[in-house]
Amino acid sequence: MKSVIVGTAGHIDHGKTALVKALTGIDADRLEEEKRRGITIDIGFAHLELPAPSGEALRLGFVDVPGHEKFVRNMLAGVGGIDLALLVIAADESIKPQTREHFDICRLLAVRRGIAVLTKSDAVDAEMLDVVRLEVEEFLRGSFLDPSQSPIVAVSSLTGAGLPELKQALAKVATEVPAKDSTALTRLPIDRVFTMKGFGTVVTGTLVAGTIRKEDELEVFPVGKRVRVRGVQVHGESADQAVAGQRTALNLAGVTVKDLARGMMLAAPETFQPTTRVDTRLALLPSAKPLKHGARVHFHAYTMETIAEARMLDRKQLKPGDEQLVHLRLAEPSLLLPGDRFILRQFSPVVTIGGGIVLDASPLPRRKPQYDVAAFLAKMASGSPEEILTARVARRETAGLRLADVPGEMNIRMEEAARLASGVPLTRCGAVLVSAMAFVMAQAQLREAVQAFHAVNPLVGGISREELRAQTSLPVEVFEQALKRMTGEKKLEVSGDLVHLPGRGVVMKDEETESKKIIEQAFSSAGLQVPALYNVLAGLKLDKARAQKIVTLLLRDKVLVKVSEELVFHQSALAELRRQLAAYKAKATVAGVAKIDVGKFKELTGVSRKYAIPLLEYLDRERMTRRVGDERVIL
Numbered sequence: 001m002k003s004v005i006v007g008t009a010g011h012i013d014h015g016k017t018a019l020v021k022a023l024t025g026i027d028a029d030r031l032e033e034e035k036r037r038g039i040t041i042d043i044g045f046a047h048l049e050l051p052a053p054s055g056e057a058l059r060l061g062f063v064d065v066p067g068h069e070k071f072v073r074n075m076l077a078g079v080g081g082i083d084l085a086l087l088v089i090a091a092d093e094s095i096k097p098q099t100r101e102h103f104d105i106c107r108l109l110a111v112r113r114g115i116a117v118l119t120k121s122d123a124v125d126a127e128m129l130d131v132v133r134l135e136v137e138e139f140l141r142g143s144f145l146d147p148s149q150s151p152i153v154a155v156s157s158l159t160g161a162g163l164p165e166l167k168q169a170l171a172k173v174a175t176e177v178p179a180k181d182s183t184a185l186t187r188l189p190i191d192r193v194f195t196m197k198g199f200g201t202v203v204t205g206t207l208v209a210g211t212i213r214k215e216d217e218l219e220v221f222p223v224g225k226r227v228r229v230r231g232v233q234v235h236g237e238s239a240d241q242a243v244a245g246q247r248t249a250l251n252l253a254g255v256t257v258k259d260l261a262r263g264m265m266l267a268a269p270e271t272f273q274p275t276t277r278v279d280t281r282l283a284l285l286p287s288a289k290p291l292k293h294g295a296r297v298h299f300h301a302y303t304m305e306t307i308a309e310a311r312m313l314d315r316k317q318l319k320p321g322d323e324q325l326v327h328l329r330l331a332e333p334s335l336l337l338p339g340d341r342f343i344l345r346q347f348s349p350v351v352t353i354g355g356g357i358v359l360d361a362s363p364l365p366r367r368k369p370q371y372d373v374a375a376f377l378a379k380m381a382s383g384s385p386e387e388i389l390t391a392r393v394a395r396r397e398t399a400g401l402r403l404a405d406v407p408g409e410m411n412i413r414m415e416e417a418a419r420l421a422s423g424v425p426l427t428r429c430g431a432v433l434v435s436a437m438a439f440v441m442a443q444a445q446l447r448e449a450v451q452a453f454h455a456v457n458p459l460v461g462g463i464s465r466e467e468l469r470a471q472t473s474l475p476v477e478v479f480e481q482a483l484k485r486m487t488g489e490k491k492l493e494v495s496g497d498l499v500h501l502p503g504r505g506v507v508m509k510d511e512e513t514e515s516k517k518i519i520e521q522a523f524s525s526a527g528l529q530v531p532a533l534y535n536v537l538a539g540l541k542l543d544k545a546r547a548q549k550i551v552t553l554l555l556r557d558k559v560l561v562k563v564s565e566e567l568v569f570h571q572s573a574l575a576e577l578r579r580q581l582a583a584y585k586a587k588a589t590v591a592g593v594a595k596i597d598v599g600k601f602k603e604l605t606g607v608s609r610k611y612a613i614p615l616l617e618y619l620d621r622e623r624m625t626r627r628v629g630d631e632r633v634i635l
Ligand SMILES: Nc1nc2c(ncn2[C@@H]2O[C@H](COP(=O)(O)OP(=O)(O)O)[C@@H](O)[C@H]2O)c(=O)[nH]1
Pocket: 010, 011, 012, 013, 014, 015, 016, 017, 018, 019, 038, 039, 040, 067, 119, 120, 121, 122, 123, 155, 156, 157, 158, 159
């Protein structure tokens, strides 16, 4: 059964609530104050089943909105999820300010279909009704309610005149309007939160996308809390599930009423990120004042509202009646996705000035050089899903876009994201997608970094993988994939942990391996009484350059440690020194402090002054000791 949401719109006292009641039998003015004062303050709800022209049943959910100019905020909370609008105009008053404002809002939100209803037809004569009808036709021309495609129906909620015709027109338009997608990722903007005896926390809203079943887990935005659906009601009756296009009430476990409020959004878990920055296409009403760069406005989307700062992405000022790309910075995070519509109201006095569509809810930080934002947003506005994915991946250059982040950025299911990703010419680096161009860039970065390393370190066989990755700041997956491609094509080689240009690696010949052992042994057996390096090297069957290379390798691998320009120690000797010092500290501690001077240090270690001073300075650098006058405090 198709479910469609019908919203009322129009000036106060034009008979919106009376019309909803005449159609559905339900009084949408639910608040005590509304009943007492006879005016609608907040949004109210009703429902009706109608046979479609095909005979199939249609389920209509009604959102009745307040017409008073003071309550446009509440009207906006209701209108966000509607599929078709009933623009209510009283025949005895014709078009009034909120007729215009509500109609503007419907147009800015891109409501696609609707019916103009001339109410209170009993209160005017036929001639007057004709005049108003002409006025309204003129008013609607060229809009989504253009009289050539949308009916204008005169009714009286008092006498019932015209109601059968209106129901017929409603059924026809509701059949034609596209249904909301019940297979899409679930989103339910919350419009009411309350407790019900015996149930606990209940929220209501118009399910704008997806399906919600009992026991589903949902995430509350922007707070990120998890909730479990204990029960589902659709149009006031228990149901196994609610589908997109239905007025939905959910009984939730895992939250209290305090945690929730109108404006929050329930959504598929682990998919979306709330945002405070969106790139949009914004249209300014002809009646508005020019909108300047940096202007503050009220931002409304679905049931949420916040303050936003408008930053122009092309011309510095948006002229009335024009539209252009605008970046909005929101005062509070919220869940917004590409394609979402929003309304802007002037900061003060508060009137509706424009509205638009979110093109990108995950803009990259503004930096230079920046991707071409205008071209990117043009793609977002009119590209195919394949083009959109390609552009979203390409703008991230070598950082790439994780496949896992695609559903949240594009508001598509994972299966769809995977299908798209395999259908476009992108490079898959494990879980990361990069453009073909970025993959080439990544390889160039690797080659340059390796070349630069060789230039600076002629004696070392290559750069370690981790250092190379850190230098190029590529994601691990992109790094590994690019390296694999380059070694496959023999553009780079890998020996152990080292990456180098072909032919530049360290090839240890037998003699060299032997020499390495000799050097290491000479130092490890000497302890702190180390031999002079040139003496060790002189005893090897190797030329000086090769011997020096081996020492450099041993230093890099931290087998040998340079303590001063002349002194090199084996790491095991230095480890032993630390142990000795720690043992000495345990014995020599007086009043919490252990000190040692050069004499005691020589005694402790058996080294001469020539060695003691550089060793103590080394220990200072290593923060094992701290010099205080002629002594050292052992730390
Ligand atoms: N004569 C007449 N009065 C109506 C009709 N519809 C509504 N009214 C009256 O107009 C007033 C405002 O109606 P209401 O539905 O509350 O208007 P809303 O502010 O647009 O919701 C109420 O006193 C209604 O009884 C109608 O078709 N004929």
